[in-house]
Amino acid sequence: MTSETKSPGFFSRLAHPGQFLVWSRYLVWPLAGLTVILFAIGLYLALVASPADYQMGETVRIMYMHVPNAWLSMMCYGVMAVAAFGTLVWRHPLADVAAKSAAPLGAIFTAIALLTGIVWGIPTWGTGWVWDGRLTSMLLHFLIYLGIIAMWFTFEDQHRAGRIIAVFTLIGVVNLVVIHYSVEWWSTLHQPASVFTAEGPKMPLELLTPLFVNLFAFSFLFATLQVVSMRTEIMRRRVAAMQRQAAMNRGAAPSPEPAR
Amino acid sequence: MSGFVALIRRDLTLAARVGGDVLTVVLFFALIGIVLPFAIGPDRPLLTRLAPAIIMTAILLALLLAIDRLFRADHEDGTLAAMRFGHLPLEAVVFAKMIAQWLTTALPLLLATPLMGFMLNLPPALLGRTLIVLLLGTPALISFGAIGAAVTVTLRRGGLLAPILVLPLCLPTLIFAVGALDDTAPGSADAAFWFLAGIALLATAFTPFIAAYTLRLGSE
Numbered sequence: 181m182t183s184e185t186k187s188p189g190f191f192s193r194l195a196h197p198g199q200f201l202v203w204s205r206y207l208v209w210p211l212a213g214l215t216v217i218l219f220a221i222g223l224y225l226a227l228v229a230s231p232a233d234y235q236m237g238e239t240v241r242i243m244y245m246h247v248p249n250a251w252l253s254m255m256c257y258g259v260m261a262v263a264a265f266g267t268l269v270w271r272h273p274l275a276d277v278a279a280k281s282a283a284p285l286g287a288i289f290t291a292i293a294l295l296t297g298i299v300w301g302i303p304t305w306g307t308g309w310v311w312d313g314r315l316t317s318m319l320l321h322f323l324i325y326l327g328i329i330a331m332w333f334t335f336e337d338q339h340r341a342g343r344i345i346a347v348f349t350l351i352g353v354v355n356l357v358v359i360h361y362s363v364e365w366w367s368t369l370h371q372p373a374s375v376f377t378a379e380g381p382k383m384p385l386e387l388l389t390p391l392f393v394n395l396f397a398f399s400f401l402f403a404t405l406q407v408v409s410m411r412t413e414i415m416r417r418r419v420a421a422m423q424r425q426a427a428m429n430r431g432a433a434p435s436p437e438p439a440r
Numbered sequence: 441m442s443g444f445v446a447l448i449r450r451d452l453t454l455a456a457r458v459g460g461d462v463l464t465v466v467l468f469f470a471l472i473g474i475v476l477p478f479a480i481g482p483d484r485p486l487l488t489r490l491a492p493a494i495i496m497t498a499i500l501l502a503l504l505l506a507i508d509r510l511f512r513a514d515h516e517d518g519t520l521a522a523m524r525f526g527h528l529p530l531e532a533v534v535f536a537k538m539i540a541q542w543l544t545t546a547l548p549l550l551l552a553t554p555l556m557g558f559m560l561n562l563p564p565a566l567l568g569r570t571l572i573v574l575l576l577g578t579p580a581l582i583s584f585g586a587i588g589a590a591v592t593v594t595l596r597r598g599g600l601l602a603p604i605l606v607l608p609l610c611l612p613t614l615i616f617a618v619g620a621l622d623d624t625a626p627g628s629a630d631a632a633f634w635f636l637a638g639i640a641l642l643a644t645a646f647t648p649f650i651a652a653y654t655l656r657l658g659s660e
Contacts, residue, residue, distance in 0.1 A: 323608040343657040
């Protein structure tokens with residue numbers, strides 16, 4: 181028996197939900213601390229130590245909120261897409277949990293990116309909202325997030341939900357491409373990419389440094405929240421399983437309460 | 441191939457026997473076209489400008505209204521489970537049901553469009569182009585709807601979820617369809633037309649596989 185079963189590899193053991201709960205416990209506080217430090221530096225650089233723009237004036241500081249949130253809203257979806265792939269190909273239980281935890285976070289990052297965009301647009305463009313390619317596709321991105329969250333709430337069986345939502349998540353990846361190229365295809369009002377271009381960043385260093393510090397700060401915020409939320413979700417599933425077990429032991433019918 | 445044709449014929453017969461569904465969808469479409477001019481006011485030039493957008497929106501909403509029943513009845517009485525293990529691949533079953541859905545919902549809407557265009561003061565010269573655009577756009581909308589219907593078929597409380605999921609997927613189709621009817625900019629209208637054709641082809645080609653895969657996942 182034991183000679184026939186293959187012992188699981190290093191990563192399979194790390195990704196086992198029980199093992200994940202054990203090792204991720206030591207990850208939460210260091211991640212949270214790093215996030216706080218990065219935010220302290222990032223906010224100081226963004227609000228005090230960086231110069232105002234020669235055209236936009238002080239409002240350029242909104243960029244340090246807007247751009248990291250917009251990047252993270254895409255990265256969150258990327259995480260969900262990789263998790264969806266893991267769900268469909270390897271049927272990995274932790275992939276479901278990762279996809280479910282990332283969805284509300286991504287929705288919030290997208291909402292912040294949209295709202296800061298509106299706040300920034302009113303003084304600089306003279307309008308908070310236009311039906312420009314980038315803005316419209318970002319709004320669609322937000323709606324797709326909300327649809328995915330609504331699905332997680334509606335399915336009773338969370339394992340089946342994980343697989344079906346994975347299919348829908350992978351369809352939504354098309355919109356990521358549209359968002360990325362929207363500023364080149366429909367160049368109306370939103371400016372084209374100016375940091376990650378083939379010729380290198382088209383932005384002076386004193387603006388680029390606070391931007392990247394803030395990007396790291398928000399990325400670590402995402403990592404912290406993602407780990408905490410995954411731990412919560414695993415424990416929530418265990419509680420639901422225990423409740424079902426207890427109900428069965430009492431001889432009652434299994435509770436129809438959905439295991440969220 | 442005969443199973444495929446028989447399946448289409450079965451869905452058409454079911455729709456013809458119960459009948460009410462087809463009428464409901466067309467009435468819903470017509471009512472949007474009647475309600476909106478009331479809301480906008482009887483400004484004929486304004487209606488002319490808005491007519492393509494109103495028609496497209498009404499078509500989109502009417503198709504989404506009907507899409508929930510694409511797999512639901514067959515799922516609830518177990519026919520879908522029987523079809524899953526039948527001789528015909530599930531992908532072909534889905535494609536047959538999409539064709540039947542198009543014939544019973546989109547085709548009646550297309551036939552009602554000239555009347556709708558007349559009421560909305562759509563320029564007669566634009567009517568032919570509108571119908572061609574609809575002929576291209578409706579298969580794409582049915583395809584996205586089929587994915588939404590397949591995703592939500594196992595949900596007893598998911599009646600409103602399918603339209604919410606599908607609407608963001610349908611927006612590019614809507615944008616390009618209305619763009620293709622913009623007679624003030626012929627160049628960009630042609631570009632939108634080809635984009636629309638591309639979306640329709642890709643959507644109808646991939647949907648049977650995606651929806652069948654989702655249906656299999658849902659019934660595990």
